[in-house]
Amino acid sequence: MKLKYFLYFLLAIAFVSCSDDDDKDTHDPVAQALIDDDILVNFLQSHYINEDKRVDTIKNGEIPLMDYVDIENITLNDIKYKLYVYTDFKGIGINPTKNDSVQIKYQGFTIDSIKFDENLSFTASRSWLLLPRTIQGWQYGIPYFKEGKKVINPDESFDYFATGKGVIFMPSGLAYGNFAQGAIPQNGVLYFYVELGSVRIVDTDTDGVPDYLEDLNDNNDVFDDDTDGDEIPNFLDIDDDDDEKLTIDEDANGDGDPTNDDTDGDGIPDYLDADS
Numbered sequence: 001m002k003l004k005y006f007l008y009f010l011l012a013i014a015f016v017s018c019s020d021d022d023d024k025d026t027h028d029p030v031a032q033a034l035i036d037d038d039i040l041v042n043f044l045q046s047h048y049i050n051e052d053k054r055v056d057t058i059k060n061g062e063i064p065l066m067d068y069v070d071i072e073n074i075t076l077n078d079i080k081y082k083l084y085v086y087t088d089f090k091g092i093g094i095n096p097t098k099n100d101s102v103q104i105k106y107q108g109f110t111i112d113s114i115k116f117d118e119n120l121s122f123t124a125s126r127s128w129l130l131l132p133r134t135i136q137g138w139q140y141g142i143p144y145f146k147e148g149k150k151v152i153n154p155d156e157s158f159d160y161f162a163t164g165k166g167v168i169f170m171p172s173g174l175a176y177g178n179f180a181q182g183a184i185p186q187n188g189v190l191y192f193y194v195e196l197g198s199v200r201i202v203d204t205d206t207d208g209v210p211d212y213l214e215d216l217n218d219n220n221d222v223f224d225d226d227t228d229g230d231e232i233p234n235f236l237d238i239d240d241d242d243d244e245k246l247t248i249d250e251d252a253n254g255d256g257d258p259t260n261d262d263t264d265g266d267g268i269p270d271y272l273d274a275d276s
Contacts, residue, residue: 027178029079032187036171037082039189043111044069044084044169053088055113055167055191074140074174083140084169091146091164096199097212098139098220099235101130102147103198109191116183122160122197130202132222137170137190139220144168145196164196204235207247208258209271211235216272227272240271247271 047055048062058064069084096102104127107118119126131139145164152158172178172187180186202211214235216225222235228242240247250271252261258271270276 029077029173029177032178033079033081033171033173036173036187036189039111040082040084040169040171041066043189049086049088049167053165054193055109069169070144072140074136076136076173079173081171081173083137083171083174085141085144085166086169087144087164087166089163089165090144091148091196092162093147093149094199094201095143095146096131096196097143097201098131099211099215099222100202101128101200102142102196103127103200104129104142105195105197107193109193110184111189111191114183116181123157127197128200135170135175137168137174138192140174141168141170141192142194142196145194147196147199150198160197164194166194168192168194205238205247207238207240207271208251208256209234209240209247213259214240228274241274241276243274243276250276 044066045064046058047065048058049065049068050056050062055065056062065084065086069086072083072085074081074083103122105120105122107120108116110116121127129138131142145166148160148163150158150160169191170189172189175190176184176188178186180188184190203209204211211222214225214233215222216227216234223233225234226232226237227234227240228237230237230242234240238246238248247258250261250269251258252263252270259269261270262268262273263270263276264273266273266276268276
C-alpha cells in the first residue's frame with residue numbers, strides 16, 4: 001500500500017484532534033466527511049480489481065476502480081457522505097432492503113489494507129446479520145447485491161452459487177466514526193469484500209407487513225412512522241391504526257397482504273385506516 005494513504009490518515013487525525021481528550025470537543029464530522037472522500041477517491045483512482053477479484057495497486061496502466069464503482073450520495077444528520085460500491089456479480093435472487101436480514105460472507109479492511117475482520121463461511125453462526133444492527137455503510141451498500149441460489153449437497157451441507165459479490169468502500173462516518181475499534185483507527189476509512197448468500201425479508205411484529213413497507217415516509221427510518229400516534233412505531237405495532245382490529249386481520253381479500261385492501265375506497269389501506 002502506498003505511503004500517501006498512511007499520510008492521509010495522519011493528516012486526518014491531526015486535523016480533528018491533538019489528543020484523545022481533545023478529540024471529543026474538536027472533532028468536526030463535516031470536515032471529516034470531506035477528508036474521507038478525498039481518501040476514497042484517491043484510493044479508487046490508484047487501485048483496480050485484479051484477476052483474483054482483489055483490490056490491487058495500479059502498476060501497468062490498469063483501469064482504475066473509480067471507473068467501475070456505483071456512487072451513492074447519503075445524507076445523515078445533515079452531513080453528506082459518498083458510498084462507493086464495486087459489483088463483480090449482482091446475484092440472481094432478491095435484493096435486501098436495509099431493514100432485512102442477510103446471510104453473508106465478508107472480509108473487512110482498513111484503507112491501508114489491514115484486515116480487521118472476516119467471516120468466510122455461510123454456515124458460521126454469525127453469517128446471518130440483521131442489517132439495521134450493522135453500520136450504515138452496510139445498510140446502504142448490501143442492498144446493491146442480490147442473493148444467490150441455495151444448493152443442498154449429498155452430505156446435507158449447503159452452499160450458494162450465482163451470489164451477489166463485490167466490494168463496498170465507505171467513509172468513517174458510515175462506519176465507526178470517531179471511535180477506534182481494534183485494528184480500525186479513529187476516523188477509519190474502510191472497505192469490505194462481500195458475498196450475499198440469502199435474504200430474509202423481516203417483519204418484526206409479524207403483522208403481515210414487512211418492515212421495509214412500514215417506512216411510510218420513505219426516509220429509510222422505520223422508527224419515525226407511527227400512524228395511530230401511540231408512540232409505537234408501525235413496524236413494532238400489531239394494530240397500526242388503533243381500530244382494535246389487528247393489522248394481520250385486515251387482509252380483506254385473503255391474499256396474505258394487508259397493504260392492498262381498501263374497503264371504503266378512500267386510497268388508504270384498511271390497516272392504516274381507523275374508519276375503514
